[in-house]
Amino acid sequence: MRTFVFLCALLVALTFLSFSNGAVSISVTECMYILLSTIGFDVSYPINNIHQGVLLEIRIPRTILAIMVGAGLSISGALMQGLFRNPLADPGLVGISSGAALGAALVIVLGWSIPFLEYWTLPIAAFIGAVISTICVMRLSQMGGKTVVTNMLLAGIAINAIAGAGTGLMVYLAEEDQLRDLTFWTLGSFGGAKWIEVQLAFLVIVIPSFIGLFLSRSLNIMLLGEAQAHMLGVSLEKIKKTIVVLVCIIVGSSVSMTGMIGFVGLVVPHLCRMLVGADNRKVIPASILLGGSLLLASDLLSRTLIMPAEFPIGIVTSIVGGPFFLMLLSMNQKNQVW
Amino acid sequence: MLCAKNISYEIGTKKILHNIHLDVVPGEVVAICGPNGAGKSSLLKVISGELKPSAGTVHVRDIELLQWDIKKLATIRAVLHQESFLSFPFLVEEVVHLGRYPYPKSTKNDVIVEECLEKVGMQSYKKRTYTSLSGGEKQRVHLARVLAQLEEESVIPKLLMLDEPTSALDLSHQEGTLHIASQYAKNNNYAVIVVLHDLNLAAAWSDRIIFLKEGMLHTQGAPSQVLTPEIISQIYNIKTRVLHHPDTNRPVIVVDRSSNT
Amino acid sequence: MLTTFLLLFSFISCSDSSTDATAQQAQETSSSEEAKTKPAEPQQRIVSLGGSVTETIFALGEGDRVVAVDASSLYPEDVLKLPKVGYYRQISTEGILSAKPSIVIASDASGPKESIEQIAKIGVPITQVSSEKTLAGTEKRIQQIASLLNKKKEGEKIIAQIREDLKLVQKPEKSPKVLFIYARGIGTLSVGGKNTASSEMITLAGGTNAVQEYEGYKPLNAESIIIAAPDYILLTTRGLDSLGTIDDLLKLKGISETPAAKNKRIISMDDLMLLGFGPRTGKAAAELSKLLQK
Numbered sequence A: 001m002r003t004f005v006f007l008c009a010l011l012v013a014l015t016f017l018s019f020s021n022g023a024v025s026i027s028v029t030e031c032m033y034i035l036l037s038t039i040g041f042d043v044s045y046p047i048n049n050i051h052q053g054v055l056l057e058i059r060i061p062r063t064i065l066a067i068m069v070g071a072g073l074s075i076s077g078a079l080m081q082g083l084f085r086n087p088l089a090d091p092g093l094v095g096i097s098s099g100a101a102l103g104a105a106l107v108i109v110l111g112w113s114i115p116f117l118e119y120w121t122l123p124i125a126a127f128i129g130a131v132i133s134t135i136c137v138m139r140l141s142q143m144g145g146k147t148v149v150t151n152m153l154l155a156g157i158a159i160n161a162i163a164g165a166g167t168g169l170m171v172y173l174a175e176e177d178q179l180r181d182l183t184f185w186t187l188g189s190f191g192g193a194k195w196i197e198v199q200l201a202f203l204v205i206v207i208p209s210f211i212g213l214f215l216s217r218s219l220n221i222m223l224l225g226e227a228q229a230h231m232l233g234v235s236l237e238k239i240k241k242t243i244v245v246l247v248c249i250i251v252g253s254s255v256s257m258t259g260m261i262g263f264v265g266l267v268v269p270h271l272c273r274m275l276v277g278a279d280n281r282k283v284i285p286a287s288i289l290l291g292g293s294l295l296l297a298s299d300l301l302s303r304t305l306i307m308p309a310e311f312p313i314g315i316v317t318s319i320v321g322g323p324f325f326l327m328l329l330s331m332n333q334k335n336q337v338w
Numbered sequence B: 001m002l003c004a005k006n007i008s009y010e011i012g013t014k015k016i017l018h019n020i021h022l023d024v025v026p027g028e029v030v031a032i033c034g035p036n037g038a039g040k041s042s043l044l045k046v047i048s049g050e051l052k053p054s055a056g057t058v059h060v061r062d063i064e065l066l067q068w069d070i071k072k073l074a075t076i077r078a079v080l081h082q083e084s085f086l087s088f089p090f091l092v093e094e095v096v097h098l099g100r101y102p103y104p105k106s107t108k109n110d111v112i113v114e115e116c117l118e119k120v121g122m123q124s125y126k127k128r129t130y131t132s133l134s135g136g137e138k139q140r141v142h143l144a145r146v147l148a149q150l151e152e153e154s155v156i157p158k159l160l161m162l163d164e165p166t167s168a169l170d171l172s173h174q175e176g177t178l179h180i181a182s183q184y185a186k187n188n189n190y191a192v193i194v195v196l197h198d199l200n201l202a203a204a205w206s207d208r209i210i211f212l213k214e215g216m217l218h219t220q221g222a223p224s225q226v227l228t229p230e231i232i233s234q235i236y237n238i239k240t241r242v243l244h245h246p247d248t249n250r251p252v253i254v255v256d257r258s259s260n261t
Numbered sequence C: 001m002l003t004t005f006l007l008l009f010s011f012i013s014c015s016d017s018s019t020d021a022t023a024q025q026a027q028e029t030s031s032s033e034e035a036k037t038k039p040a041e042p043q044q045r046i047v048s049l050g051g052s053v054t055e056t057i058f059a060l061g062e063g064d065r066v067v068a069v070d071a072s073s074l075y076p077e078d079v080l081k082l083p084k085v086g087y088y089r090q091i092s093t094e095g096i097l098s099a100k101p102s103i104v105i106a107s108d109a110s111g112p113k114e115s116i117e118q119i120a121k122i123g124v125p126i127t128q129v130s131s132e133k134t135l136a137g138t139e140k141r142i143q144q145i146a147s148l149l150n151k152k153k154e155g156e157k158i159i160a161q162i163r164e165d166l167k168l169v170q171k172p173e174k175s176p177k178v179l180f181i182y183a184r185g186i187g188t189l190s191v192g193g194k195n196t197a198s199s200e201m202i203t204l205a206g207g208t209n210a211v212q213e214y215e216g217y218k219p220l221n222a223e224s225i226i227i228a229a230p231d232y233i234l235l236t237t238r239g240l241d242s243l244g245t246i247d248d249l250l251k252l253k254g255i256s257e258t259p260a261a262k263n264k265r266i267i268s269m270d271d272l273m274l275l276g277f278g279p280r281t282g283k284a285a286a287e288l289s290k291l292l293q294k
Helices: A002-020 A028-038 A049-083 A096-110 A118-140 A149-173 A176-187 A195-214 A216-222 A226-231 A236-258 A264-276 A280-304 A313-335 B040-048 B092-098 B109-119 B135-150 B171-188 B199-205 B229-236 C002-037 C051-059 C077-081 C093-098 C113-122 C135-148 C152-167 C197-204 C222-228 C237-243 C246-250 C271-275 C281-291
Strands: B002-011 B014-024 B029-033 B055-060 B077-080 B159-163 B191-195 B208-213 B216-221 B240-244 B251-255 C046-049 C066-069 C103-107 C126-129 C177-182 C190-192 C217-219 C232-236 C266-269
Touching: A002 A028, A002 A049, A002 A264, A002 A280, A028 A049, A049 A195, A049 A216, A049 A236, A049 A264, A049 A280, A049 C093, A049 C113, A096 A118, A096 A149, A096 A176, A096 A236, A118 A149, A118 A236, A149 A176, A176 A313, A195 A216, A195 A236, A195 A280, A216 A226, A216 A236, A216 A280, A226 A236, A226 B077, A264 A280, A264 A313, A280 A313, B002 B040, B014 B040, B014 B055, B014 B216, B029 B040, B029 B171, B029 B199, B040 B077, B040 B159, B040 B191, B077 B135, B092 B109, B092 B135, B109 B135, B135 B159, B135 B171, B159 B171, B171 B191, B171 B199, B199 B251, B208 B229, B216 B229, B229 B240, C046 C051, C051 C066, C051 C077, C051 C103, C051 C135, C051 C271, C093 C113, C103 C135, C113 C126, C126 C135, C135 C152, C152 C281, C177 C197, C177 C222, C190 C197, C197 C271, C197 C281, C232 C237, C232 C271, C237 C246, C237 C266, C237 C271, C246 C266, C266 C271, C266 C281, C271 C281
Parallel strands: B029 B191, B029 B208, B077 B159, B159 B191, C046 C066, C046 C103, C103 C126, C177 C232, C232 C266
Antiparallel strands: B002 B014, B002 B055, B208 B216, B240 B251, C177 C190, C190 C217
16 A cells, blocks of 8 residues: 555656656746646736746646556556466567557658548557557467467567568668658657647547456456466456457557557566565556656656757666666565566 | 266367266265376366367256356366466465455455465465465465365355365375365365375275276276276286275275286 | 655756756847847747758858757757757757747758647747758758748859859769768668769769669669669768778678779768758769769
8 A cells, every 4th residue: 555655656746847847947836837827727927938838738748648658558568467477478479569660660651641630640550550460469369269378479479570571671661761750750759749649548548548457356367377267257258358459459559659668568567566466456556657657757858868859768768677677677586576 | 066978078089088977976075097198187177167078068066067157157166277377476365365256245255365275284374475485385375275266155065176286295285185175075065076196095085086097987986996906907007906094994005016026 | 766766867857957047048148149239130049950951041141040950950060069959850849949949940851740730839930941852952942941031132142152053063975873872880881772862962963873773772782783883982971981991891792893993983072061952062063073073
């Protein structure tokens, strides 16, 4: 319980740090006044229009989006680790991210555009890529009407390789600028976060994550192995398919809106297990809080480290998360936590 | 309690089980014995519904296995598998709690978990991390878990299936585990089906032994009837002598050293 | 350990805001000085995105109004002192706004489009100018920027100068075949095909692009280079530096077999001058044509 209070406090603290820090300097006081005036209070404070715009149109949406994506990626990681009964599993295993990358590469390099939805072409294509690769993996892992998890892993490897080849082809065809775009896309960014994306993310990240919370009990049982789970009354097929569909929606839409952000899905559930133990009824809510905090912190770093320019967030999550994770790993190997 | 008829099971053209009948009644401990590859574990998997037989039917309490609602079935039938996959750092008591999955609303879960841990002698380990336990300790934790799964007030007889529950255990815990199984059969009217390698354990604790050989039911009956040098020789192709236990008079099998060496 | 993490963050954020504040002070003083000298100018502070856009603004004599640029702006030298707001394809909205621009002039290849939209939405005018890498594109770009900055006359002067410079290009009887190699270190060599800035510049200088089979930049293939048999090999200065010396380049497979390598006809020119299609386009073509005479 103390851990949860701490995680909540961490998230709130980071949210305020995120509101009040960035290339344009806005004082905490001005932040408060801008927020108050936005929700309808009459404040006698000289609010700078640019500051108001920066806070309301840039920082708040990107803060909220970073929290939602971080929480979504982390919960997806926890669900995948449960599905594969392996603490090292990651949403990337079933080809979701590589499918999305291929979709994005096609749009960037071939210049495709969806009529009337030109603006959304890239995220839509990335999402479709994620869905298609997931469907392929699901189909290929069916054996005698059952989803075989080991087949899913193998199919995921194959789909990853195929999508990777497709992306490679696009890289080959790309011109200099397109190549840059593609590279930057794969490194992820919250720079373009807008309110409409925040609203969309609520539908495709928050709601599926909420459903994921209800799977936590069954997920515990899945960890005993499929045979045992069946004997304990878990409807395996239903759970397995629900997990894959949820993860596909959450990760597919996260990747399509913000690009590839590695490491969060793998690391956060791990950290949570160190904090609250292996019980998914605790791990999953903790992942939501810690995942949101971690990605928010990374975004904060990404936009303050080399001001006024911005660092791709994918690099920050890996560069900060990697050594941090290794440190924890070596610390815990002694205590044999996993 | 459990009624399996004409069970056959094939993988490709290879017959693993051939036309097996099995009836188990509440209060009885049935040991499934036989040489390696005789089909013991396969039979257990078929009658627990994990494998679909290529022919034959399995009924639990007169209802066909496939017709059961798996949630309801989970409250009257539990299976302890030989191997367990758990590779996450759960606490021991959390693992046993997993057995209470079919009863999300029960208020007695904590008490039951405690009791079951006590029965297998693991109550002092309850705050330990499961992944740090030895193989035998893990096996006992899982036994506690399947016992917890069936623990419920109702008087309906339960079905407990154990696949080689003693494989990783030392002498005293082998005895302890089978003692628990037989207690549940006698006092709680459980039907217990246990796959055993050790004929002496089967002789000491079971009411009935079923001998499988090459996927077929060879012989079945009370230990004193089927544990004869002739039958054992037919099944295991080894000469033995059958003695009698000084306390219980149950059979004790020793290898016949005079002719085998 | 999480507390440490949090502390680390608060530390970073503190130090950031302090440096930010100093930078701002400096900017404010400089802008107030500007205000004294040019009181009537409607547009005081420019953020420029794109190397040739920046170069054009400076050529128009408005360089002192530029307060921040993107990472591709490298000429003239004064630019290097200005704050960078990221590569022009991946700009940071807040970074641009932190320079308090009164106008943002951006190549129309700038992005991401979300950031461009955000800037406009917050109320800073952002104008996108042509990014076409041709002579016509260069003239259009100069005209666009000049009219934005009320410097139409100066703009026409630059264009006239470019045309004047281009007259110095000597067209040889037989146009030499020139192969452009885009390099970022060994193993990353690409060759410029048709419809590239390099091909356009080679043509302006009276040469013929050695590769006519494809468009854009493609990874170098040793055999196809031998078939292309270029008389000259052209690189950017930074590209050649990334490979080492000319001798290192001559040892590379395929290249060593070309007439260009046998006669040691390797040309390197400044990146932005050669490929930027800014105000120096005419000079670049003239210089290249001179080098192609040797």
